[in-house]
Amino acid sequence: MPAIDSTEDQHITGVSGTGVPIPGDDVDTDQILPAKFMKEVTFDNMADYLFYDARRDDDGAFNDHPLNRFEGASIAVVNSNFGCGSSREHAPQAMMRWGIDGVVGESYAEIFRDNCKSLGIPAVTTDHETVVRLQEWIEENPNGDIEVDVEGETVTYGDTTIDVDVDDAMREALVEGIWDTTALMYSNRSKVDETVAGLPYVEGDD
Amino acid sequence: MSEGTLYDKVWDRHKVTELPNGQDQLFVGLHLVHEVTSPQAFGMLRERELDVAYPDRTFATTDHIAPTEAEKRERPLADDQAEEMLSALERNVGESGITFFGFESGKQGITHVVAPELGLSQPGMTVACGDSHTATHGAFGSIGVGIGTSQIRDVLATGCIAADKQQVRRVNVEGELGEGVYAKDVILKVIQDLGVDGGVGHVYEYGGPAIEALDMEGRLAVCNMSIEGGARAGYINPDETTYEYLRGREYVPEGEAFEERKAYWESVASDEDAEYDDVVTVDADGLDPLVTWGINPGQVIEISEPVPHPDDFTARTDREAAEQALDHMEIDPGQSMLGYDVDVAFLGTCTNGRLSDFREAAKILEDNTVDEGVRALAVPGSETVRQQCEERGIDEVFINAGFQWRRAGCSMCLAMNDDALEGDEVCASSSNRNFVGRQGSKDGRTVLMSPAMVAAAAVEGEVADAREHADDGPTGGAGGVEEVAD
Numbered sequence: 001m002p003a004i005d006s007t008e009d010q011h012i013t014g015v016s017g018t019g020v021p022i023p024g025d026d027v028d029t030d031q032i033l034p035a036k037f038m039k040e041v042t043f044d045n046m047a048d049y050l051f052y053d054a055r056r057d058d059d060g061a062f063n064d065h066p067l068n069r070f071e072g073a074s075i076a077v078v079n080s081n082f083g084c085g086s087s088r089e090h091a092p093q094a095m096m097r098w099g100i101d102g103v104v105g106e107s108y109a110e111i112f113r114d115n116c117k118s119l120g121i122p123a124v125t126t127d128h129e130t131v132v133r134l135q136e137w138i139e140e141n142p143n144g145d146i147e148v149d150v151e152g153e154t155v156t157y158g159d160t161t162i163d164v165d166v167d168d169a170m171r172e173a174l175v176e177g178i179w180d181t182t183a184l185m186y187s188n189r190s191k192v193d194e195t196v197a198g199l200p201y202v203e204g205d206d
Numbered sequence: 207m208s209e210g211t212l213y214d215k216v217w218d219r220h221k222v223t224e225l226p227n228g229q230d231q232l233f234v235g236l237h238l239v240h241e242v243t244s245p246q247a248f249g250m251l252r253e254r255e256l257d258v259a260y261p262d263r264t265f266a267t268t269d270h271i272a273p274t275e276a277e278k279r280e281r282p283l284a285d286d287q288a289e290e291m292l293s294a295l296e297r298n299v300g301e302s303g304i305t306f307f308g309f310e311s312g313k314q315g316i317t318h319v320v321a322p323e324l325g326l327s328q329p330g331m332t333v334a335c336g337d338s339h340t341a342t343h344g345a346f347g348s349i350g351v352g353i354g355t356s357q358i359r360d361v362l363a364t365g366c367i368a369a370d371k372q373q374v375r376r377v378n379v380e381g382e383l384g385e386g387v388y389a390k391d392v393i394l395k396v397i398q399d400l401g402v403d404g405g406v407g408h409v410y411e412y413g414g415p416a417i418e419a420l421d422m423e424g425r426l427a428v429c430n431m432s433i434e435g436g437a438r439a440g441y442i443n444p445d446e447t448t449y450e451y452l453r454g455r456e457y458v459p460e461g462e463a464f465e466e467r468k469a470y471w472e473s474v475a476s477d478e479d480a481e482y483d484d485v486v487t488v489d490a491d492g493l494d495p496l497v498t499w500g501i502n503p504g505q506v507i508e509i510s511e512p513v514p515h516p517d518d519f520t521a522r523t524d525r526e527a528a529e530q531a532l533d534h535m536e537i538d539p540g541q542s543m544l545g546y547d548v549d550v551a552f553l554g555t556c557t558n559g560r561l562s563d564f565r566e567a568a569k570i571l572e573d574n575t576v577d578e579g580v581r582a583l584a585v586p587g588s589e590t591v592r593q594q595c596e597e598r599g600i601d602e603v604f605i606n607a608g609f610q611w612r613r614a615g616c617s618m619c620l621a622m623n624d625d626a627l628e629g630d631e632v633c634a635s636s637s638n639r640n641f642v643g644r645q646g647s648k649d650g651r652t653v654l655m656s657p658a659m660v661a662a663a664a665v666e667g668e669v670a671d672a673r674e675h676a677d678d679g680p681t682g683g684a685g686g687v688e689e690v691a692d
Binding site for chain 2: 111184
């Protein structure tokens with residue numbers, strides 16, 4: 001039997017930590033992880049390249065980008081259509097390896113959200129005003145703790161608790177600890193064979 | 207919920223089971239692999255001691271890091287990291303028994319150009335690739351989805367992806383395209399109308415007279431940019447245009463087997479009474495060529511229109527995006543994009559790197575010269591396209607005009623190779639993204655447009671209306687480039 005990971009101990013009911021606001025709509029994955037840093041065959045160094053162009057001045061020194069000001073944060077707070085563009089998993093990998101455990105935002109591009117799910121990073125949504133208030137709160141409370149309750153679909157910061165939305169599949173996957181889809185699907189091999197048998201193009205004569 | 211659409215039918219045919227997390231397990235009929243997003247997935251596979259489940263349904267080529275200058279293709283590649291990526295791919299596909307179209311095969315190129323031209327992409331398939339432009343293959347009436355590396359691991363290990371079914375939006379493109387207006391203009395118009403995030407939660411079924419009139423290469427360009435509108439996939443129902451394109455291609459069955467396969471293709475097309483979650487109409491009648499003025503593909507205008515003012519947008523997000531875009535592009539509201547200085551002209555990519563794209567651009571370049579201030583790159587989407595162009599003398603038109611004629615690859619679309627913008631250069635580009643930093647320089651500026659418009663910009667050294675160059679050549683602009691039948 002191949003070494004399929006056990007799905008035990010992968011339950012993610014919530015994540016917490018200090019926050020980092022990453023403001024802006026339509027923040028694309030080319031900004032999150034510029035393509036020039038994808039020329040490595042592992043994800044090991046991706047944290048160093050996170051938002052590389054935005055985080056550094058022309059001499060390569062760190063500027064006042066939020067990721068530089070809020071080092072040690074684990075909850076990113078973003079605006080609408082975050083992670084649009086390229087499908088590169090390098091983007092959420094870089095965020096995860098930098099220390100991000102969860103994302104609160106207005107909306108996400110589909111592939112980015114799928115990638116987050118694959119990595120066990122909850123990406124929850126709420127409305128624009130709520131996101132902006134949370135971003136402002138982080139600016140005023142850089143050491144303040146933010147709790148993202150995936151199961152209860154709330155985010156708590158300071159004395160405030162807000163309702164957030166978690167995509168059904170993401171909540172189910174994270175809370176039940178079944179976000180390792182390889183293991184899930186590997187167990188269905190005989191059913192795959194049945195599906196394949198019904199597809200004229202798979203075992204055709206071409 | 208949609209019913210009776212191609213999306214529903216193909217989904218049902220490929221659905222293995224419903225997973226405990228509520229997603230569907232879908233069989234992937236065609237898995238395309240390239241060097242950048244796959245090595246980590248093969249690594250994860252090895253960690254788990256798993257084999258590639260369906261090597262016969264998996265095909266690989268090298269595109270993102272491929273050097274486009276012939277002399278730079280000698281191995282080992284001069285760029286150590288690129289060599290490591292390419293070597294890793296070769297090792298991975300070799301060990302797994304996956305067919306690989308490398309430099310020596312004569313078929314290497316961009317995955318989304320190679321698979322269609324070999325007949326690998328067919329109607330009624332599910333297609334997955336670790337690249338967001340996998341939507342391209344929807345041109346055949348397949349479901350093409352871009353996936354991340356963990357999902358590549360899933361496909362390699364199980365032949366399947368875990369997927370959420372999306373809503374289906376029918377996008378009817380009405381009208382007739384005028385001379386000098388192309389598929390690229392159509393999809394830019396669709397994204398302008400529906401927004402860069404308008405497609406989130408949806409797949410787009412493109413239809414209507416302007417779509418049906420397109421040839422397959424045009425349809426590929428339209429579906430290619432679905433992701434730029436936020437749609438997870440985009441497709442066009444297969445029809446006679448589709449079947450005729452497929453006939454005789456390397457991976458398409460012949461004779462009676464072709465007719466049998468065709469019956470399957472016809473069976474997956476959307477029913478006449480199919481139900482959609484949403485239906486929208488886009489008017490392409492009398493459309494002028496489009497160019498982007500901003501930093502996302504939805505920030506686009508017809509060439510006859512002025513650059514908009516942020517206050518022209520009602521949505522706050524659009525207003526803020528417009529302000530950022532004007533600042534980055536160093537343009538003012540009310541200005542025309544006509545006359546906007548261009549430093550680089552780039553023709554190629556998975557959007558517009560096909561034979562017809564080079565042929566249309568060649569019509570503009572015949573008997574014209576690239577402006578002396580412009581660095582002009584012609585990069586065929588595949589080695590097959592390069593050969594097709596060279597058989598027709600199209601390469602000579604480009605070279606005589608002052609273009610560099612390159613080998614196949616993604617080139618400066620995302621600058622993972624030696625081709626990149628420098629400083630704040632402006633690039634007239636046939637690619638799909640004008641994001642800040644996309645072409646390798648964070649100050650670089652990208653103006654998206656059709657191949658003919660790129661050629662016109664190269665000649666003028668500024669954004670120009672290609673239609674004004676269309677009749678320059680002694681033979682009505684077409685020159686000798688159409689003499690060889692396709």
